[in-house]
Amino acid sequence: MITNNMKLNEIVKAYPRAVDIFNDFHIDYCCGGNDLLEDALKQRSIDSKSFIDVLNKKLEKQENIPASSEILDVDRLMEMEVPELIDYIMDTHHGKERTLLSEIDVLVNRVLLAHYTHHQDQLVPLHGLFSDLKKELEEHFAKEEKLVFPYMKQNYNEKSDAGYVKELEEEHDAAGNLIKEITACTNDFTVPDGGCPSYHLLFQKLHELIKDIYNHIFTENSLLFPKYEGGR
Ligand SMILES: [Fe+2]
Numbered sequence: 441m442i443t444n445n446m447k448l449n450e451i452v453k454a455y456p457r458a459v460d461i462f463n464d465f466h467i468d469y470c471c472g473g474n475d476l477l478e479d480a481l482k483q484r485s486i487d488s489k490s491f492i493d494v495l496n497k498k499l500e501k502q503e504n505i506p507a508s509s510e511i512l513d514v515d516r517l518m519e520m521e522v523p524e525l526i527d528y529i530m531d532t533h534h535g536k537e538r539t540l541l542s543e544i545d546v547l548v549n550r551v552l553l554a555h556y557t558h559h560q561d562q563l564v565p566l567h568g569l570f571s572d573l574k575k576e577l578e579e580h581f582a583k584e585e586k587l588v589f590p591y592m593k594q595n596y597n598e599k600s601d602a603g604y605v606k607e608l609e610e611e612h613d614a615a616g617n618l619i620k621e622i623t624a625c626t627n628d629f630t631v632p633d634g635g636c637p638s639y640h641l642l643f644q645k646l647h648e649l650i651k652d653i654y655n656h657i658f659t660e661n662s663l664l665f666p667k668y669e670g671g672r
């Protein structure tokens with residue numbers, strides 16, 4: 441049973457299906473995972489009692505429905521040791537997001553060109569925000585894969601801290617802020633009237649990327665880092 445004094449990351453650990461509902465209401469369970477549900481709802485001017493009632497009822501109804509592959513398998517991830525969890529993050533999230541970033545890179549340029557005349561107010565800022573996100577993520581993945589993750593794999597049982605967790609969390613916050621701007625800029629991934637199939641595909645892939653990044657950041661901030669720090 442979810443209550444308003446639970447932290448967002450505790451809720452997702454216990455009820456991974458809550459992610460869909462949090463995404464629908466723009467409740468940030470990844471970078472803001474340590475916030476209390478009550479505070480997150482207050483911030484978005486959502487009535488906490490009715491929201492929590494609906495949330496509990498929805499989750500109760502879904503209990504016996506088998507989980508789809510899109511739902512975080514938190515129990516399995518929590519059982520993994522640090523090296524195994526790192527490999528999982530690289531194989532799934534880094535791989536999928538690299539593919540999506542390069543597909544969206546082509547699409548965003550194509551749509552900018554095709555719809556510049558009527559939709560420049562949306563597409564020019566979107567083009568800039570996506571370029572910033574792509575740059576930040578590519579550099580962040582390189583830092584994790586070449587520097588921090590090898591360090592964590594070797595040192596998770598040692599009493600040492602190179603300050604990497606704080607650095608990565610700050611980079612996650614920066615990506616999270618860009619994602620919020622992209623979500624607002626696209627009107628929550630709503631294609632304007634007259635948008636061509638490429639416009640639809642662009643928004644669909646952007647949405648897919650962003651949902652994956654949320655799960656990715658949650659897995660690092662709320663599962664990997666506490667596990668790494670708990671081992672020290
Ligand atoms: Fe990562």
Ligand SMILES: [Fe+2]
Nearest residue numbers: 580584608660
């Ligand atoms: Fe990361």
